[in-house]
Amino acid sequence: MIGNFPYLAVALLIGLGIYTLIYKRNLIKIAIGITLIENGVNLFLITLGYRKGAIAPIFTQAPEGLKMVLPTPQALTLTSIVIGVATTALILSVAMIIFKKYGTLDTDEVRRLKE
Amino acid sequence: MSSIMTHAPALVIAFPLLAAFLVPVVSRLNKKILGIFVAVVLGFTLLITLLMAVRILPGNPLIYVFGGSEAGLTLPSGYTVPIRIIFHIDSMGIFMGLITAIVSFLGAIYSIAFMDKHSGLEKYYALLLLLATGMFGMEFTGDIFNFFVFLEIASIASVALIAFRSNLSGEPAEAGFKYMVVSSISALMVLFAVGLFYGQYDVLNMATIASVMKFTQLDKIALILLVTVLAMKAGSVPMHMWTPDAYSEAPASITMILVAASQASLYALFRIIFSLYNITLNTITIGWIIIILGLLSMFIGVTMAIIQKDIKRLMAYHAVSQTGYMLLGVGVGIAVLANPIALETFGIKAMEGGIFHIMNHAMYKGLLFLTAGALFYRTGTRNLNKMGGLGNNMIYTAIFFIIGAAAIAGIPPFNGFASKLIIYESVFQFNPLLSIIAMLVSILTLASFVKVFHSAFLGPKMEQYKDVKEVPKSMLFAMGALACIIVLFGLFPDLVVKYIVHPAVMALINQSSYTAVILGGM
Amino acid sequence: MNEMSRIVRTITTLIYGFIMIYGFYIIVHGHLTPGGGFQGGAIVASAFALLVVTYGNQGSKKFLSEDIFSLIETTGLVLFIAFAFFGLGITFFYNFMANSGGLFGNSAVAGINAGDLNTGGTVTIMNMAVGLEVLAAFGVIILTMSAGSEIISKKKENS
Numbered sequence: 017m018i019g020n021f022p023y024l025a026v027a028l029l030i031g032l033g034i035y036t037l038i039y040k041r042n043l044i045k046i047a048i049g050i051t052l053i054e055n056g057v058n059l060f061l062i063t064l065g066y067r068k069g070a071i072a073p074i075f076t077q078a079p080e081g082l083k084m085v086l087p088t089p090q091a092l093t094l095t096s097i098v099i100g101v102a103t104t105a106l107i108l109s110v111a112m113i114i115f116k117k118y119g120t121l122d123t124d125e126v127r128r129l130k131e
Numbered sequence: 132m133s134s135i136m137t138h139a140p141a142l143v144i145a146f147p148l149l150a151a152f153l154v155p156v157v158s159r160l161n162k163k164i165l166g167i168f169v170a171v172v173l174g175f176t177l178l179i180t181l182l183m184a185v186r187i188l189p190g191n192p193l194i195y196v197f198g199g200s201e202a203g204l205t206l207p208s209g210y211t212v213p214i215r216i217i218f219h220i221d222s223m224g225i226f227m228g229l230i231t232a233i234v235s236f237l238g239a240i241y242s243i244a245f246m247d248k249h250s251g252l253e254k255y256y257a258l259l260l261l262l263a264t265g266m267f268g269m270e271f272t273g274d275i276f277n278f279f280v281f282l283e284i285a286s287i288a289s290v291a292l293i294a295f296r297s298n299l300s301g302e303p304a305e306a307g308f309k310y311m312v313v314s315s316i317s318a319l320m321v322l323f324a325v326g327l328f329y330g331q332y333d334v335l336n337m338a339t340i341a342s343v344m345k346f347t348q349l350d351k352i353a354l355i356l357l358v359t360v361l362a363m364k365a366g367s368v369p370m371h372m373w374t375p376d377a378y379s380e381a382p383a384s385i386t387m388i389l390v391a392a393s394q395a396s397l398y399a400l401f402r403i404i405f406s407l408y409n410i411t412l413n414t415i416t417i418g419w420i421i422i423i424l425g426l427l428s429m430f431i432g433v434t435m436a437i438i439q440k441d442i443k444r445l446m447a448y449h450a451v452s453q454t455g456y457m458l459l460g461v462g463v464g465i466a467v468l469a470n471p472i473a474l475e476t477f478g479i480k481a482m483e484g485g486i487f488h489i490m491n492h493a494m495y496k497g498l499l500f501l502t503a504g505a506l507f508y509r510t511g512t513r514n515l516n517k518m519g520g521l522g523n524n525m526i527y528t529a530i531f532f533i534i535g536a537a538a539i540a541g542i543p544p545f546n547g548f549a550s551k552l553i554i555y556e557s558v559f560q561f562n563p564l565l566s567i568i569a570m571l572v573s574i575l576t577l578a579s580f581v582k583v584f585h586s587a588f589l590g591p592k593m594e595q596y597k598d599v600k601e602v603p604k605s606m607l608f609a610m611g612a613l614a615c616i617i618v619l620f621g622l623f624p625d626l627v628v629k630y631i632v633h634p635a636v637m638a639l640i641n642q643s644s645y646t647a648v649i650l651g652g653m
Numbered sequence: 654m655n656e657m658s659r660i661v662r663t664i665t666t667l668i669y670g671f672i673m674i675y676g677f678y679i680i681v682h683g684h685l686t687p688g689g690g691f692q693g694g695a696i697v698a699s700a701f702a703l704l705v706v707t708y709g710n711q712g713s714k715k716f717l718s719e720d721i722f723s724l725i726e727t728t729g730l731v732l733f734i735a736f737a738f739f740g741l742g743i744t745f746f747y748n749f750m751a752n753s754g755g756l757f758g759n760s761a762v763a764g765i766n767a768g769d770l771n772t773g774g775t776v777t778i779m780n781m782a783v784g785l786e787v788l789a790a791f792g793v794i795i796l797t798m799s800a801g802s803e804i805i806s807k808k809k810e811n812s
Contacts, residue, residue, distance in 0.1 A: 037316075043308065050315045057319050057326070064330040075761065076685055076768040089329065092276055096322060098691050099283045103315055105794050106287060110294055110308045112798070116805050117301025128302055129376045141745035145738065152730040155723060198746040 022063040029056030043111045043121045047104065054100045058093045065089035139183050140195040140218040143176055143228070143267050151260035158253035166243035169256045173236040173263065180232040184225045188634050192221040192648050194273070202649060213336045213649055219273025221645065222634035226486070227270040227398045229631075230493045233616070234391040235263040237609040238384040241501055244603035245384055245508060255295060262288040262388060269395045273649070275328065276335050278399060279321050282364075285392050286314035293381040293389075306376035313373045317360035324353040338649040341407050341642060354412065357403050358420070364396035367458060368427040371451045375435075378447035379513070383504020384609075386443065387497035390450055394489050397454065401461055401639060409468075409642040418466025425458030426568060433575045441513050442503045442583060446496070449539065449579070452572060453492045459569065460485020460554045463561045468640070477557040479636060484553030486639075487632045491546040491620065495538035498613040502532045505602040505610070506587060515586040522588035524599045529588045531610045536584060538617050540577035546617050549624035656709045665707040672700040680784035683777070685768035690780045694787025701792045710799045722792040729786030736775050736782070750774035 029052055036049030065086035071077070073087040111121065118126050135142070150172040158165050187193055195218040196202045203211045220228070239259060246252060265285030272278050294307030327349050328340055344350065363370035374393075378386050404417065432452025439445040464482035467473040505528045506521065507513055522529045538545035541552075551573060559566040601607070620627050638644065656662070679686075680693030705713045740747030751774030752760045759771045 037312070046312060050312065050319075053316065053319050057322050060323065061326045061329075064326055072687075074687065076766055078763070079765060088335075089326075092325075092329075094689075094691065095276075095280060099280070099287075099318075101695075102287055103283075103311070106290060107308065107311050107315075109798065109801075110290070110304050110311065112801050112805065113294065113297050113304040114301060114308060116801075116808065117297070117304065126301075126305055129305060129380075138741060138745065141741075145734070145745060149731075149734045149738075152727065152734055155727050156731075196744055198740075198744060198748065200743050200747075 019068075022059060022066075026056050026060040026063070029053070029059065041123045043114065043123065043126070044108075046123075047107045047111065050107065051100065051104060054096070054103075058096055058100075061089045061093045061096065135179070136182065136186065138195075139179050140193060140220055140271055141197070143179055143183075143271070144264055146172055146176055146179075147260045147264045147267070151257045151264065154253050154257040154260065162252070165252060165256055166239070166246075169260060170236065170239045170243065172260070173232075173239045176263070176267075177232040177236045180225070180228050183220065184229055187220060187225045188222055188631060190222065190634060190638075192219065192638075192644075194219050194648060213334065213339050216277050217273045217336060217649065218271050219338065219645075219649065220271050221648075222638040223398070223402070223486075223636075224270050226490070226631060226635040227395060228267060230394065230490055231263065231266045231270060231391050234493055234497055235259070235266070235388055237497070237612055238388045241384040241387075241504070241606050241609035242382070244605040245504060246382065249296075255292070258288045258292050258295075259385070259388070262292065262385075262392065266388075266392050266395050270398060273337050274335050275337050275340070276325050279318060279325055282321065282396070282399075283318050285395070286311075286318060289377075289381075289385070289389055289392060290314070292385045293377050295385075296380070296382060302376075303380040306373075306380040310373050310377040313363065313370075317364045320356050320360045324356045327353040336649065337402075337407055338646040341409070342646045342650055344408065346408070346412065350408075354403075354408065354417075358400065358417070361396050361400040361403070362424055362458075365393050365400065365454055366428075366451050367424050367454050368431045368451065371428065371432070374451050375444045375447040378450060378500075379441055379443035383443075383500050383507065386447075386500045386504075390496050390500070391493050393450075393454070394457075394493060397457060397489065404465060405639040406642050406645045414468040415466050418462050418464075418468070421458050421462035421465060422565065425455040425460075425462055426565065428452060428455030428458060429569065429572045430455075433572050433579070437575065437579045437582070440515050442506065442515055442518075442587065443500065443513055445515075445579060445583060446499050446503060449499075449576060450492075450496055452576065453488070453496065453539070455572075456551070456554060456569065457485045457488050457492070459558060459565060460488060463558050463565075464636075464640075467561070473561075474640075477560040479640070480553060481557035481561065482636045482639070483628055483632050484550050484557060486635055487553065487624075487628060488550040490632075491538070491550050491617075494613055494616050494620070495535045495545070495547060498531060498535040498610060498617065499539065501606070501610050501613070502528050502535065505606055508602060508606070509599045510596060515583065518587045518593075519596075520588075520590045520592040521596060521599065523592055524596070525588075525601050527601055527607055528610070529584075531614050532584060532588065534614045534617055536577075536580035538621070540580060541573050542577075544618070544621045546620035546624065549621060549628075553628075656712055657707050661707050665703055669700045669703055672703070673697050676700065676788070677784075680781060681777075682768075682770070683780040683784075684773035685770070690783025691787050694784045695791065697784075697788040698791030698795065701788075702795050705795055705799055710803050713796075717792065717796060719793055719796050722789040722796070726786050726789035726793065729782045729784075729789065732782040733779055733786070736778055740775065748774040748776065750778075751776075 033049045033052035033056060036052060037046055040046060067083055067085055070083040070085045073084040114126055115121055157168055194202065197216045199215045202213055202217055204214045205211045246255060262285055265281045265288060268281030269278060269285060272281060290307050290311045293310055294304045297304040329335060331349060332340055332343050334340055366374040378389060381389060429452050432448050432455060436445050436448035460481050464478050467478040510518060538547040541547045555566050555569060676693045676697035679688035679696060680690060683689030701717060704717065737746045740749045750756065750758055757771055757773050757777045759769055761772045
């Protein structure tokens, strides 16, 4: 039961991220919501690789007879973090352009494209 | 020649990527040849894709292992496991690859004249090449995490391209923001599903997951997530809100490539349902869900399109509606997948109609968006109320618009008629009501395009447009090439179905042929 | 953004070199210890962020220029793809330099050891290329965003 705490944290993070996306009106808070969902999914990927009583998967520290945690999810998470950085940089730049042209960051006002 | 053939899957990804990284260097040397350089690289990619299609379509799938000489690793205990990123191109993949290659090549040629007044063009061309790389990767890969990476590459490049013209007004940036939020959520949910698969089965290769799939509760959750978010990326109702904004605010050549990118997500949806799950799931439920999504998209898309005043928003709603046709055709195929008699009678025909419609839609919707871009280039506006009487000056553009509008409404002898007729006939045998709704939607499509043609091209000449000339030659070449393909596919649809579409459909339906290529070698 | 006070400027002048050296250490040792191209590049870029925050936008233009960063980024990217093409004798991205005795060609020794820098093959070179690219890309992002925020705040003052 105690090994399920990371999965509860994942569910909490993704739930908070979706709540922020739906109910908050500032564009920067929407960007923070996307970052929360991405952090939740990254935590989920790393937690999948855990094996009980294993050590970190570094090649030059490999003693005999001891298990290592799976290294593939760590590579997947690293790729996902890099993609998240590019996404955050792009979405914040687009928010800056919107602020420059519209004068406000409130989603109720930033709605010239209707119907 | 054989060495090009063995390395062709990697070259299709590597050349646009290398060209995207070299674009800043080339633009520092000489700004004017940048468009021609990009068009040459994408033309070379089109050539390699055609060579691969000639080899793969008769039924020989191609695999390519990145970074190793063979696809599997034999452990000392004798157990063989597939490792490394493997590109697995079968007939369905090369079908979508042909669409991507044609559309991105013509988009680059069109951009030579369309974007010549803009600054910062090296960033535009680099992003266009990255978008093409992302789309090719999505369609050719056999590894589900690699699919996520290429999906994100294509999304990030297309967001930057949608927001490209935001120096004059703020609307492209707003459209780009909406598209970025939607595509971020979809990609992260795809990654969550990848995590669910990896946690259970310890492999990332799609063929291997298909062979060890046990359809547990977690697999059902992954299926629902994947169907929802990939339909969201493809632009089907009720998740279609980003489509009119993104397609109307992007430059016209980018809109054409974005249509192909949405269809790449649709391809991923079909690949996951057919090759990853196949008969293990309850096909009737999933089939009916996709049919309902298709019906809603068709109907809501066309009814929202009739009332639009902006020409590109109207065409974007039609793109949503035509995606409904593809979902309807393939949905009928999924619903009868477990029933061999029905599959033989009308299931395969319905899938052929849906998949043939993917290629036809890319061609004629691309042509329509390019003509809308030509109108914007000469008049500076997209509002139909302000345009009028342009048929006197822009004769070629009017002819290409007539060809595109006739194709989308399903009028013979253009290619829309062929695929729509196949869908009507086969869906009628499954359930007559669906076919009647599809025909009604087709009539409404014709009505809205008659409205557009009348507003933009017919009527007396207006004062402010009296010395508007025809568009430059590179734009005419791109539009003419698409019109030729539309007419050719409309005149010989049986050859196209027999040699290109039918192998793709059979590659989707036979899951064992998909897994045997990777696992058969070990 | 304006310049910060004299204390901050002094500490920054003392410290930013060490941050950059630590970042380069993580980039170069990416095949032995945790780290690699992206992580080390992000650390070097945090040194650039420190400089931009301390000296303000106008002051940092004297020693950080966007054009040089763009050039370094292109170099890193082209180096990465070129080394992927060189392995095309067998497949794309093939590691043709590993276990071969040439540059970066020693074999890795199993068991607990200090790690040999000369191993790894093309992985090591690609680490350095990715590190160059990441630090230059982050530098361009930081400089462009701070220039953009200055334009927006000037516009707000004038309007």
